[in-house]
Amino acid sequence: MAVRVTIADVAARAGVHKGTVSRALNADTEQLVNPVTLRRIQEAARELGYVPNVVARGLRRSASMTIGVLLPDLTNPVFPPIVRGIESYLSPRGYTALVANTDGRDSLERAAYTSLVQRRVDGLVIATARVDHPLLREAYEREVHAVMVQRASPGLAYPAVLGDDVGGVAESVAHLAALRHRSILHLAGPGEFTTSRARSDAFTAACVARGIAGRVVQSPALSVAAGEALVREAIAREVIAQDQGASAIVAANDLLALGALRALSSQGLRCPQDVSVVGFNDIAFAEDFRTPLTTVHVPFHEMGVQAARLLLEGIVAERLDGETVRLPASLVVRASSGPAPAGRA
């Protein structure tokens, strides 16, 4: 890696002092330097192909102009749009993002966190928040700037950017009720995620409000495999698709819903004729699934934008805490939801 030209080289060529070059090449100090010298310096810089060293500047200013992003797994389709949203806000402001995957494991999360702190990131966007989260609490106590996205950690004053879980689930249940479903199964996510809890509670409340028989089974993970296993078991136990069973499934997210679609078709059940399925998140390609998925659309890109905004605002204002922003979510009806089977409506 070459590119060894420094501010000293530019100074020498322009016949001025390093300090002057620094002032000249910084937008907010360039008016302090004589227009003629300014031009001379700019020219020298261009001729030499000078590229400012952001690392050195960061060391001096003690600001690295980088922010860390902690997420479970980039291959989960909800995260790429969030990351792009974050990037789209940061990039024009001179920041870049360092993304680290934790695979939901504490040890990896700790390692990633340490690596980011060693690199002196100016703040963190955290998509791995859990209900009881020692690492996050520790970060807060050490006055590390952070914003939570998609999930929160109750009792922590960090800002958070979340989707409207309650509204989304309420809309899903209302939609199924209108289709005359009287018994619905909810595939809930792990209880350590606030988002899972919010959706599960909202499901129960909505069912009670409408006099619908709502049943909840909890999934150990938010994955396709877990959803498939859960629904296979539900079918075996006659919890769904039987006279006494549920005629619809509301899944805590689209991966579980996709697992449900797989299980139904492998068991010879049709969707939506035998069982309706509703997801949550509206991930990419949800409309292209074997049965196009009815699901709640969540504006992930915007979530990333808002998270980055709150983070930078907190850094500037030197405040750790902040507001919780809740973005609207709304149901997108596709083919996976239909009228309850005759006789069970």
Next chain:
Amino acid sequence: MAVRVTIADVAARAGVHKGTVSRALNADTEQLVNPVTLRRIQEAARELGYVPNVVARGLRRSASMTIGVLLPDLTNPVFPPIVRGIESYLSPRGYTALVANTDGRDSLERAAYTSLVQRRVDGLVIATARVDHPLLREAYEREVHAVMVQRASPGLAYPAVLGDDVGGVAESVAHLAALRHRSILHLAGPGEFTTSRARSDAFTAACVARGIAGRVVQSPALSVAAGEALVREAIAREVIAQDQGASAIVAANDLLALGALRALSSQGLRCPQDVSVVGFNDIAFAEDFRTPLTTVHVPFHEMGVQAARLLLEGIVAERLDGETVRLPASLVVRASSGPAPAGRA
């Protein structure tokens, strides 16, 4: 952001010089320091919660321990696994990745490149290579370390990690030939990507070799929308699904293939009964599409791993050029490919 503990604080507490602390806290120099002092220093560091400043170290060593990743769009499902592969190789070696999206636009790519160079990344993984690529040539001339992944730029000596495009397409055509298809349409990607060209040429060669009527239409983009438009048009022009038309489609990638599936179903054609479709890449959820997609599996995670490996090796060896690694790709047969319609086999 607090965490203001420096090496000087540790030195003071342990009653030694900064230099000694530095030696003590570095794995490859710690044997130079007396075991007793070593222990004392480690203890002091722990008590103070000392976290080494990688940025400062980088400035001194002129190595940032970061590498940049230039890709078109993280929401394209081929890239997350590549990024994770890169990360999995870098992370245990103390490096982190800075990911930048270019959306296929030169201006954004240039801006991202500049931003990465300003941050003094130690090297670049480039997934945006094009046939004639001024930026890459410039980077090479400036002795910037880089490795190309997924696409290459002919004439540039940078190492590259690619999939077996020729083998994959050959296998696809062989598969369709075995299903008695005698006329096949290829949806080719933009000619500026080596990968598109390789697949397109391989398609033509394979068809010639088997006496199959192979027709190629070129797509302006590797997107679902482009694939859908192309196939709609092909249907309108009776280029497929007619007596004289093709009974199968080989798409340059899965997004085009998905567009094809959408177009077919919107035009009332059945897949695979009327038209078979074969993709390339085997992106996540390809098996869950409205018709589970027959496609060529490419080991993207491994591609990322190999790219990162070649990059770090080049950095250590101070070599810019390197080998081209070609990873095996093989056909995964699913429901989207079936026997040619009777009468046209």
Next chain:
DNA sequence: CTGAAAGCGCTAACAC
């Protein structure tokens, strides 16, 4: 084995 000193490339007072 440890201390001293210099310096990576830059910025920010403070002089002049």
Next chain:
DNA sequence: GTGTTAGCGCTTTCAG
């Protein structure tokens, strides 16, 4: 307006 002078936090000769 511009030069001078200190460092930001760390590593790395060179002495001793």
